[in-house]
Amino acid sequence: MTGKGRAPADGARRRPAVTLDALVRAGLVVLERDGLDALSMRSVAAELGVRAPSLYWHVRDKEELLDLLADGLLGIGVPALPPVRGDWRVELRDLAWAFRSFLNRRRDSVRVLMGRFPSGPGMAAVMEHQLAMLDRAGFGRQDAAYITYGLSTLVTGFVYGEQRPISAAVVAGVPVREAVTAIGDTIAAFPADTYPHLVATARELTGPHIDERFEFILERFLDGLAVLPRNPKRDGGGTTAAEDV
Amino acid sequence: MTGKGRAPADGARRRPAVTLDALVRAGLVVLERDGLDALSMRSVAAELGVRAPSLYWHVRDKEELLDLLADGLLGIGVPALPPVRGDWRVELRDLAWAFRSFLNRRRDSVRVLMGRFPSGPGMAAVMEHQLAMLDRAGFGRQDAAYITYGLSTLVTGFVYGEQRPISAAVVAGVPVREAVTAIGDTIAAFPADTYPHLVATARELTGPHIDERFEFILERFLDGLAVLPRNPKRDGGGTTAAEDV
DNA sequence: AGACAACAACTAACACTGTTAGGGAGCGAC
DNA sequence: GTCGCTCCCTAACAGTGTTAGTTGTTGTCT
Known part of the structure; x- marks a missing residue:
């Protein structure tokens, strides 16, 4: 990374507590542990030690989070490919x-x-x-x-x-x-x-x-x-x- | 006068205003008009001129209502069978x-x-x-x-x-x-x-x-x-x- | 006729949900 | 310092499914 110029200066400026990656990982944990019905913005945020509205900085919707989780699930399944x-x-x-x-x-x-x-x-x-x-x-x-x-x-x-x-x-x-x-x-x-x-x-x-x-x-x-x-x-x-x- | 509660006058107010059949029909109307996301217990009840908790007399769950709606949908599709x-x-x-x-x-x-x-x-x-x-x-x-x-x-x-x-x-x-x-x-x-x-x-x-x-x-x-x-x-x-x- | 059970609606409330508005720390740059 | 950006916060809103408890109506039996 360490992108140049046009990139919005993302060089470890202030280690964010929530990255998109951590968000997806937390979502997958909640999904597996508590099921989809218990997967709310609040529960995923809690998994990250954070409050719900913070997630909206990284994600537009719950829908978008679910889209990411869907891809994450496929990623988990990949090593199991025959x-x-x-x-x-x-x-x-x-x-x-x-x-x-x-x-x-x-x-x-x-x-x-x-x-x-x-x-x-x-x-x-x-x-x-x-x-x-x-x-x-x-x-x-x-x-x-x-x-x-x-x-x-x-x-x-x-x-x-x-x-x-x-x-x-x-x-x-x-x-x-x-x-x-x-x-x-x-x-x-x-x-x-x-x-x-x-x-x-x-x-x-x-x-x-x-x-x-x-x-x-x-x-x-x-x-x-x-x-x-x-x-x-x-x-x-x-x-x-x-x-x- | 002395209107019996808020009963809308001349209707058979205390006749079974809601039958299971009417419930399903109302649900189908709401589904077609407003979509599934807008189909709540309250909205279906409103379609019947009734409050939400009344529906629970005829149906255990929203799930059960949706099951009935599913069958109702098939019933609608039947005349269109080739x-x-x-x-x-x-x-x-x-x-x-x-x-x-x-x-x-x-x-x-x-x-x-x-x-x-x-x-x-x-x-x-x-x-x-x-x-x-x-x-x-x-x-x-x-x-x-x-x-x-x-x-x-x-x-x-x-x-x-x-x-x-x-x-x-x-x-x-x-x-x-x-x-x-x-x-x-x-x-x-x-x-x-x-x-x-x-x-x-x-x-x-x-x-x-x-x-x-x-x-x-x-x-x-x-x-x-x-x-x-x-x-x-x-x-x-x-x-x-x-x-x- | 009066009592009783059944039915079928009601009000009030609870614990949640997704989502927005606005505030304020921590930081890099001028 | 003072911007301005990033990123999390609190407070709140409107809406959800659902339960508890209540009230009024109806038909039936005595």
């Missing part, structure tokens, strides 16, 4: 599972990430990793862009939906399994003459096979990618259309 | 586009629906429609359940992500198109030596081709469904495994 293997399909699958697992492990991360398009180093690292892999597999630039976006949408959306009934059950003190089957009971109790297919599918719709459900949706998407035309580059990826079902 | 055509793929595609269009037209509906699994008549109608179609096409029960869930996750997640930058731009008074390309500029400005693929894909990642992006993701998923085994039932839908790519 190592590079040979097959693009295996890699993409591993990546999706790893992402889902991360979202489920890191408290409320999915609620912060949902609908946000972070534009910091965290997002850059994840995207670069993924785009490089897809390029290596021979996907075109536009396709690769769509694929990364689609995959992140898919996983994020899935985990978001997967976590809501769970947290609701936890709040009510009901075991998750019973809460889920309770929804099934509700559906099964619908009038079978007007909703025959729905009632017949009640169990399949609400079954606790959450991993299988994720697997199904993901594999269908990957199947769709497999029939996409690719440039025959180095490392074609090995698999053709459908290998497992 | 008519039945022959090919399951065409039907599923039409349905996804119609759902996306509905979510984009009906204010903040995606924020209400996201992550919620409504359990009322609105959800029942949508599900029945979809499950019947999939059954007619020969998909198994479990597959059909996964497909409906996956499709709704996909569309909802996509629209959620699609609407956030738009609303942010609207708030800031910036045209949407410029706001989106601004993100592209940010990404393009990343160090190209550490993030070569990312920088090279900046335009493709943030291009305003939002419809094409949706189409790509959806069609990939449908491609994945096309290679799924199906029972040869009545009305196979005309297509076998893979017809168009």
